[in-house]
Amino acid sequence: MESSPLSRHFDLRLKELNQQIHNCLKDVRKHLQELEEAAQQPPSAKPPQNFAQLLKESLQHRTPPSGEGK
Numbered sequence: 001m002e003s004s005p006l007s008r009h010f011d012l013r014l015k016e017l018n019q020q021i022h023n024c025l026k027d028v029r030k031h032l033q034e035l036e037e038a039a040q041q042p043p044s045a046k047p048p049q050n051f052a053q054l055l056k057e058s059l060q061h062r063t064p065p066s067g068e069g070k
Contacts, residue, residue, distance in 0.1 A: 034058075
């Protein structure tokens with residue numbers, strides 16, 4: 001039984017979506033781990049003024065994922 005071109009297209013698309021989901025979940029797990037580690041650290045001598053500032057500082061120290069820039 002031969003599969004149609006449409007089913008092959010769907011198969012390729014599903015594999016691509018599965019890979020994207022897997023990569024995104026990996027990033028989410030990494031970010032959750034970083035948040036847990038940050039929550040366990042004692043407060044610094046000079047805490048950031050607000051969450052936006054903390055997020056900005058965190059993103060400046062973050063290395064971009066390998067899949068970025070597609």
